[in-house]
Amino acid sequence: xxxxxxxxxxxxxxxxxxxxxxxxxxxxxxxxxxxxxxxxxxxxxxxxxxxxxxxxxxxxxxxxxxxxxxxxxxxxxxxxxxxxxxxxxxxxxxxxxxxxxxxxxxxxxxxxxxxxxxxxxxxxxxxxxxxxxxxxxxxxxxxxxxxxxxxxxxxxxxxxxxxxxxxxxxxxxxxxxxxxxxxxxxxxxxxxxxxxxxxxxxxxxxxxxxxxxxxxxxxxxxxxxxxxxxxxxxxxxxxxxxxxxxx
Numbered sequence: 735x736x737x738x739x740x741x742x743x744x745x746x747x748x749x750x751x752x753x754x755x756x757x758x759x760x761x762x763x764x765x766x767x768x769x770x771x772x773x774x775x776x777x778x779x780x781x782x783x784x785x786x787x788x789x790x791x792x793x794x795x796x797x798x799x800x801x802x803x804x805x806x807x808x809x810x811x812x813x814x815x816x817x818x819x820x821x822x823x824x825x826x827x828x829x830x831x832x833x834x835x836x837x838x839x840x841x842x843x844x845x846x847x848x849x850x851x852x853x854x855x856x857x858x859x860x861x862x863x864x865x866x867x868x869x870x871x872x873x874x875x876x877x878x879x880x881x882x883x884x885x886x887x888x889x890x891x892x893x894x895x896x897x898x899x900x901x902x903x904x905x906x907x908x909x910x911x912x913x914x915x916x917x918x919x920x921x922x923x924x925x926x927x928x929x930x931x932x933x934x935x936x937x938x939x940x941x942x943x944x945x946x947x948x949x950x951x952x953x954x955x956x957x958x959x960x961x962x963x964x965x966x967x968x969x970x971x972x973x974x975x976x977x978x979x980x981x
Contacts, residue, residue, distance in 0.1 A: 742816040751809050757792040760784075760815050766897075768818035768979075769842075771834055776805035778833040778866050781818055782842040783896050783979075789842045791834060797856035800865075800879040823979055829899050830975040835861040843896025844975075850886045858882030860891050863970045870939050870971040873911045880909045880969040883959070890957040893973060898980040902948040904931075905974030909967075910939035916965035922958040925951045937962055941974070950980050 743760075758773055765787045772779040773791050782789075793806050832844045837859055839845055844864060852858035862879040869877040883889035908917050921933045923946075933944045954975065961968055 743814070745811070745813040748810050750811060752793050752795060752806050752811075754795050755792070756795075757790050758813065760789045760791075762787045762789075768823050769815055770818050770822065771815045771842075773813050773834060774805045775812055776802040778831075779814075780832050780834045781822055781827075782832055782834060782844075785841045785843065785896055790840055791842075792836065792840075794836070794856075797837070797859070799875040800856045800859065800862055801876055803876070824981060826976070826978050828905075828974045829895060829901070829977055829979070830864045830893055830973050831866050832861075833865050835864055837861060839894075843894060845894045845896065846881075846891060846973075847894070848881060848883075848889065848891045850884050850889050852882030852884040855882070858884075858969070863891065863973050864893070866972070868907055868941070868972055870907055870909045871911060873909060873914065873967070873969065878909075878911075880971045882967070882969045885966055888957075889959060890955055891970065891973075892953060892955045893975060894953045895951070895975075898950050898952055899975075899977055900948065900950050900980050901946065901954075901975055901977035903943060903945050903974075903976035904933065905941050905943045905972070905976065906933065906935055906970065907941045907972040908935060908938070909969035909971045910937075911967075912937075913965060914967055916968040917962045918959045918968055919962035920958070920960040921956055924955045924957060925949060926953045927951055935962075941972070943974075948977075 848860035
């Protein structure tokens with residue numbers, strides 16, 4: 735059963751088993767809107783910015799290693815989508831967070847992508863770094879998914895906001911499966927306005943915050959990642975980008 739009200743829709747069912755290739759499609763009356771979506775009860779609701787009029791969410795049945803075991807299984811489901819409120823849109827928050835990001839650009843933002851992902855393994859996709867899961871004392875399948883760089887020296891991660899945002903603080907959660915993992919003692923952040931910041935994390939499993947010069951940007955890139963020791967496997971569990979939408 736599907737029900738629609740002004741600005742809100744849900745899908746509720748008791749006899750539907752998902753299959754490979756299934757997707758949800760949300761069509762907007764007007765383009766470029768903020769939505770709050772939850773495509774499975776096991777995922778956090780996400781505030782996303784949809785470019786254009788259509789957003790498609792392909793169920794990640796082939797990528798299940800990076801999701802909770804109970805996600806997208808069984809025959810009973812409840813899925814929701816609604817327009818975000820003005821207060822949700824304007825509040826100061828982590829603008830990187832999107833539990834519904836997909837490997838490929840789906841027109842919903844924020845979106846993370848990278849020039850390398852270890853073995854093309856879903857537990858090392860760039861999207862894992864913005865899914866809101868902070869567990870970092872191990873590596874591999876959920877809840878320890880991360881962005882893995884396959885030991886590639888020129889690894890870069892791009893965080894695309896899809897619109898202009900105002901940022902003044904960044905947060906990094908480095909994966910800390912020591913001694914298997916290394917860590918980064920220097921991270922360069924390049925912004926869409928052409929400016930750069932150099933961050934200097936320490937060897938820690940805790941989230942590390944960095945105040946930055948306030949700026950209006952559409953995307954940022956993490957690059958020139960310098961290892962802090964000789965272990966082979968540095969990785970990123972989460973990135974936070976704190977600020978507001980530029981309204």
